Amino acid sequence: MVRTPLTPWERQRGERFGALLREARGDRSMVEIAAAAGVSAETLRKIETGRAPTPSFFTVAALARALGLSLDELVVACAYGDEGEGEERQALSA
Template identity: 50%
Template sequence: MSGLPSADSSERARAHRLGRQLRALREAHGLTRPELASAAGVPLRTLSRLETEGVAQPGLFTVAALARALEVTVDELVAAAGPVPGLWSTGYEGRTIDSFVAALVEAGVDAVADVRLTPISRKPGFSKSRLSAALAEADISYLHLRSLGNPKDNRAPFWDGRVGEGLAAFADVMAAEPARRELEELAELAVERSVAVLCFEQDERRCHRQAVLAELHQRTALSVAALA
């Protein structure tokens, strides 16, 4: 396992969510950036950085001034920008790396859990190093969960309609200690962050990740959504 998301990446994710929330509220009030900056009494450059770059530790007085101008409390503003726990199911089949990352950002995904046994791909951008780099640029954490990968000799059942057989074989994989440990760590992450479980197949019914997500749902009671 490559490790759970760091504190720094969590801070960056929160900063970008705050920026998106500020922009959404400003637009809902029909204000331009200069108009909001003027109403709040904060420098336009500061507001621009908050909305577009994300500031990990914005000044309390700045946030309070913006909240007043947007007619919300500081607590409401910060809470609305907080992480939303959840589980997403996604495959990169038929996607480009740019469209994939854009869909994650649009959905508010904070972390991607890669459940491929071997995270390499002939599809440009989806091998481990390039994928993790592309996600990092969008402030999305990446973790490779090798122990939750499907063995090569158990892939055909999912592809040719013998899904029950494939799930039965994969249940033995999930029962092993390494997989159980990674499932527990992933469940803990999902109740705090929005996590997309990734493999190749776009159709979850043809992929072993359905078993991983079913187990996570059972452990966390979180619903699972498909990434559009």
Template identity: 50%
Template sequence: MVRVPLTPEQIAAGCRLGVFLRQARAGRDLESVAAEAGISPETLRKIEAGRISTPSFGTVVAICGALKLPVADAAEAWAARVDDSLAM
């Protein structure tokens, strides 16, 4: 099966999600958050760096649970768009 390349918007959304999660972790040890979420530290590191642009829903839910964040906040970060007035 061939995977369809991600669009620039999907890549940008993954980067926004990564920044949101990294900021939410705010000083908490990456390894301990990953362990609490049941994922590898490398997976969390890649998500935070935007190298995994489309993490699974279950992974995002687990990270949000470990960080005590509402999943809706992560979804908003992922879905946010740059203000159109700034793009001109």
């Protein structure tokens, strides 16, 4: 099965997600967070650097839990680009 190439928006979303994870990780090591989430440090590294811009739901959920982030926060911060989706973003953040 051939994977459909990612759109620029999907790549940007992955970069936003990676930056959010790096920020939430703070001074904690990548190995510490990866172990707490049950993923490899290499997987976390790829996500943080945008090389894996579409991680699975369960990987996202595990990382969110390890970092003390809610999935709702991640949706608001990452799922919508700067160009809009304003009504949906407002509904999710309400």
